[in-house]
Amino acid sequence: MAEHGRYLYAVCRDLDVEELDGLLGLEDAIVDGVEAEGLVGLVSSVDLDEYGEEGLRRNLESLDWLETAARGHDAVVQAAAALAPTAPMRLATVFRDDEGVRRRLVEQHDPISRVLDRIEGHEEWSVKVLTRSARDLGADGATPATSGTEYLRQRKNEQEAREAGARDAHATAERVHDALVRVAVASRRLPPQDPRLTGHTGTMVHNAAYLVPRGESDEFNAVVSDMSAAHSEVRIDARGPWPPYSFAMLDDQ
Amino acid sequence: MSNDVMTSPGRFAPAAYGDRPRPEGLADVLERVLDKGIIIAGDIRVNLLDIELLTVKIRLLVVSVDKAEEMGIDWWRHDPMLTVRERGLAEENEALQQRIDELESSGGADRG
Numbered sequence: 001m002a003e004h005g006r007y008l009y010a011v012c013r014d015l016d017v018e019e020l021d022g023l024l025g026l027e028d029a030i031v032d033g034v035e036a037e038g039l040v041g042l043v044s045s046v047d048l049d050e051y052g053e054e055g056l057r058r059n060l061e062s063l064d065w066l067e068t069a070a071r072g073h074d075a076v077v078q079a080a081a082a083l084a085p086t087a088p089m090r091l092a093t094v095f096r097d098d099e100g101v102r103r104r105l106v107e108q109h110d111p112i113s114r115v116l117d118r119i120e121g122h123e124e125w126s127v128k129v130l131t132r133s134a135r136d137l138g139a140d141g142a143t144p145a146t147s148g149t150e151y152l153r154q155r156k157n158e159q160e161a162r163e164a165g166a167r168d169a170h171a172t173a174e175r176v177h178d179a180l181v182r183v184a185v186a187s188r189r190l191p192p193q194d195p196r197l198t199g200h201t202g203t204m205v206h207n208a209a210y211l212v213p214r215g216e217s218d219e220f221n222a223v224v225s226d227m228s229a230a231h232s233e234v235r236i237d238a239r240g241p242w243p244p245y246s247f248a249m250l251d252d253q
Numbered sequence: 254m255s256n257d258v259m260t261s262p263g264r265f266a267p268a269a270y271g272d273r274p275r276p277e278g279l280a281d282v283l284e285r286v287l288d289k290g291i292i293i294a295g296d297i298r299v300n301l302l303d304i305e306l307l308t309v310k311i312r313l314l315v316v317s318v319d320k321a322e323e324m325g326i327d328w329w330r331h332d333p334m335l336t337v338r339e340r341g342l343a344e345e346n347e348a349l350q351q352r353i354d355e356l357e358s359s360g361g362a363d364r365g
Contacts, residue, residue, distance in 0.1 A: 051297065067282075070283055070286045071282060089293070090291065091286040094297035095296045100295075148352065193284070194280070198280045242281075248291055249289065249292075250293075
């Protein structure tokens with residue numbers, strides 16, 4: 001008989017659990033609400049063979065398992081964020097039972113409330129700036145070299161163009177960031193992502209999250225479009241809205 | 254050029270729940286659920302430190318440079334793709350230059 005734990009996805013405020021309407025979480029289990037002093041923890045049952053210490057240790061080594069868990073976690077957070085102020089938990093926050101969840105919510109009530117105050121009514125946008133790929137910046141349309149020196153000269157020019165492109169892209173990224181922080185209430189720079197995971201070409205010179213008031217997404221995206229039009233030397237990739245993951249950190253974290 | 258501007262709504266996957274669009278990039282999802290969000294201790298003790306230790310391989314995939322501070326003005330120099338490409342090019346240049354020198358000096362010798 002498998003032992004079960006309670007997986008905590010997020011903590012919401014002013015959420016009517018009925019509105020979740022049979023939402024399914026990880027392992028297709030029903031998502032329930034655990035209430036504590038006005039906060040609602042969103043939980044579902046997970047098999048501790050998979051989500052216990054030993055199971056997690058094994059499973060987290062598998063990218064496929066991690067992807068399923070991450071997307072399942074995110075799906076519940078997204079659904080809740082559409083209904084009420086929602087502070088997402090980090091992946092794999094697992095309790096023995098609802099009483100354990102309730103105890104922790106009471107204990108962390110004030111810090112979690114401050115996070116909810118900060119993110120309520122806001123959503124997150126992810127913006128990346130990428131250089132054009134080496135091919136884009138390279139010898140497009142160059143005539144074939146007819147001599148060794150000609151060949152070397154062409155290669156040197158290509159290399160210089162690439163280096164100048166990367167420097168310019170970085171300066172452009174700063175201008176994009178400066179323009180976006182003016183229409184965001186907060187921003188957080190993130191490390192660039194690996195092309196092996198994203199499949200992107202070119203170099204990611206900027207990756208950041210912006211906290212934008214709900215209802216001002218159009219204005220934010222208008223700035224993205226303006227910057228894209230003004231800086232065709234880079235690609236600007238804006239995605240969202242996300243629940244405000246990047247801004248849901250406790251004060252001491 | 255406008256097809257390079259990847260803004261909403263064209264790039265979204267269908268909504269899984271409700272009407273909210275869901276961005277679909279795995280790297281985006283992982284960097285949020287692994288690195289962001291509220292950290293509180295659960296009863297299962299693997300949830301904090303162990304994730305940070307056990308997902309080192311995943312982190313290497315999510316983060317292409319070792320430290321965020323390397324995002325300074327020259328972090329692109331550390332892009333392994335770029336570095337390998339530049340190094341290959343430099344070696345190629347050197348070999349060609351050497352060949353040209355040889356040809357030029359032997360040509361000079363013939364005329365002399």
